[in-house]
Amino acid sequence: MFTVIIATHDRPLLLARTLRSFAAQSYRDFTTIVVSDNPTATQPVQDLEALPGPYRVLLRNGEPGPAESRNLGMALTATDYAMFLDDDDTLAPSHLMSMANALNSQRPELLFCDFVIAKEDRRTWPPTPRETIPVTIHDVTRNSQYVRNRIPNSCLMYARPVLKSARFDSSLIVYEDWDFLLSCLTGRDLVHVPVNSVNIHKSYDAGAENRRRGNSHDDKIVETNLLLYKRYPAPDEESRRARQRFFAAAGMTLPIDSF
Numbered sequence: 636m637f638t639v640i641i642a643t644h645d646r647p648l649l650l651a652r653t654l655r656s657f658a659a660q661s662y663r664d665f666t667t668i669v670v671s672d673n674p675t676a677t678q679p680v681q682d683l684e685a686l687p688g689p690y691r692v693l694l695r696n697g698e699p700g701p702a703e704s705r706n707l708g709m710a711l712t713a714t715d716y717a718m719f720l721d722d723d724d725t726l727a728p729s730h731l732m733s734m735a736n737a738l739n740s741q742r743p744e745l746l747f748c749d750f751v752i753a754k755e756d757r758r759t760w761p762p763t764p765r766e767t768i769p770v771t772i773h774d775v776t777r778n779s780q781y782v783r784n785r786i787p788n789s790c791l792m793y794a795r796p797v798l799k800s801a802r803f804d805s806s807l808i809v810y811e812d813w814d815f816l817l818s819c820l821t822g823r824d825l826v827h828v829p830v831n832s833v834n835i836h837k838s839y840d841a842g843a844e845n846r847r848r849g850n851s852h853d854d855k856i857v858e859t860n861l862l863l864y865k866r867y868p869a870p871d872e873e874s875r876r877a878r879q880r881f882f883a884a885a886g887m888t889l890p891i892d893s894f
Contacts, residue, residue, distance in 0.1 A: 636662075636664040636665065636714055636715055636716060636735060636738075637662075637664065637665040637666070637714055637715075637716050637717065637718065637731060637734070637735075637792075638665065638666045638667075638668060638708075638712045638713070638714045638716070638717040638718075639657065639665055639666070639667050639668070639717070639718055639719075639720055640668045640670070640705055640708030640709065640712070640717060640718070640719050640720070641653060641667065641668070641669045641670070641708075641719075641720050641721075641722055642670050642672070642701035642704035642705050642708070642719070642721070642722065643669060643670070643671050643672075643676075643704075643722035644671065644672050644673060644676075644699060644700075644701075644722070645673055645676050646722055646723065647676065647677045647678065647679050648679075648760060649722055649723040649757075649836075650669070650678075650679055650682075650722045651679035651681075651682045652723075652725060652761075653720065653721075653722055653723065653724060653725055654667075654669075654679060654682040654683060654685070654686065655682055655685070655725075656725035656726045656727075656728075656834075657686055657726065658682070658685045658686055658687065659728045660687070660726065660728055660730065660731045660732070661728050661729055661731075661732045662731035662732035662734075662735050663687045663688060664688065664735075665687075665688050665714075665731060666688050666689050666690065666691075666713075666714060667683075667686055667688065667689075667690040667691070668690070668691050668693065668708040668711055668712070669683070669690065669691070669692045669693070670693045670695060670704035670705070670707050670708050671692070671693070671694050671695070671704070672695055672697070672698075672699040672700060672701075672703070672704050673694070673699070674694035674695065674696055675694075676694070678692055691711065693707060693708070693711075695707060698805065700805055701721075701803070701811070702803035702804060702805035702807070702811050703803070703805050705719055705803050706802050706803055706805075709798050709801070709802075712795060712798065713795075714795065715794065715795055716734075716738070716792050716793065716794055716795065717792070717793050717795060717798060718789070718791060718792045718793070719788050719789065719791070719812075720788075720789045721788065721789055723836045723838075724787075724789045724833065724834060724835055724836055725833075725834045725836065726832060726833055726834070727832035727833075727834070729830070729832055730748075730830070730832035730833060733748070733828060733830040733832055734746060734748070734792055734828060737826070737828045741826070742794070743794070743824075743826035744793070744794040744796070744797050744823050744824075745791065745792070745793060745794070745797065745819060745820070745823055745824070745825050745826065746791070746792040746825075746826050746827075746828055747772070747775070747786045747790050747791050747792070747825055747826075747827060747828070748790050748827070748828040748829070748830050748831065748832065748833060749769070749770060749771045749772055749773070749790070749829065749830060749831035749833075750770050750772075750787055750789070750790050750831055750833040750834070750835050751767060751768065751769050751770065751831050751833070751834050751835065752766075752767070752768040752770060752835050752837055753766075753767050753834045753835065753836045753837070754766040754767070754768070754836075754837050754838075754839070755836055755837070755838055755839075756838065756839050757838045757839075762836075762838070765839070769831050770831070771829075771831065772785050772786060772790075772827075773827050773829060775825065775827070776825070777820060777823075777824050777825050777870075778870050778871065778873070778874050779874075779877075780813075780816065780817065780820060780825070781817065781820075781867060781869050781870055781874050781878075782869075782874060782877045782878050782881055783881055784810070784812070784813035784816065786816065786825075787812075787833070787835050788812040788815075788816075789833050789835060790833050790835075791816065793819065797819050797823065798819075801815060801818050801819050802815075802818075803815050807859060808852045808855050808859070809852050809855050809856055809859050810856075810859045810860065810863060813863060814863055814866070817863065817866075817867045818867075857887070861893065864878060864893070864894055869894060875891060875894045876891070878894035879891055879893075879894050882894075
């Protein structure tokens, strides 16, 4: 039924934690594809072997980054649905079962769910929990996604036909997840599943152990945001106005023609 694609980069302990959350799933019909952008990196073999379904580990060369790793995982997906999971995020044991139950009543092309932000300090192992924040995004709509991205990549499930012509843009340093989702939204809608069974682990910046990809690329946010606005025109006039208000709230007044 499901393929779970995990792009990883030199974080075997965090990846092992992610894999353990898969081994604990009550729903067992899934395949796991782990793609590492470092062909010499150590893999958590024991945790991979504990997975209930088939798994593949791919060690690729080329430019580092999650985009090409996810593209490679997509090319090997043969199940009805696929999801992408960051190598430091985890799933509650009920997550895949909840998503499967949502598919039993209908066959939507794009599903998304709520999540929990789990803040932690990674200067110790296991990481020290700091704060847990449940987040509901039931009010997200297709049109609102054209204004700003509120759906973490790990909270989405894609039907395989959606992925046939989709690719992550490896030239983007930030917002490649948002770009990918917008490319998949053309002619499609989003279906919300009211469960918060995805744990988005966020670390504090102090120390090398806590660095996340993109932390040092804040200077690219405005430029990339406007690039995506141009790449994916607003679906209606209200969305254009919402884009303008979004920038105005950040202190940037731009003419409506910019959106």
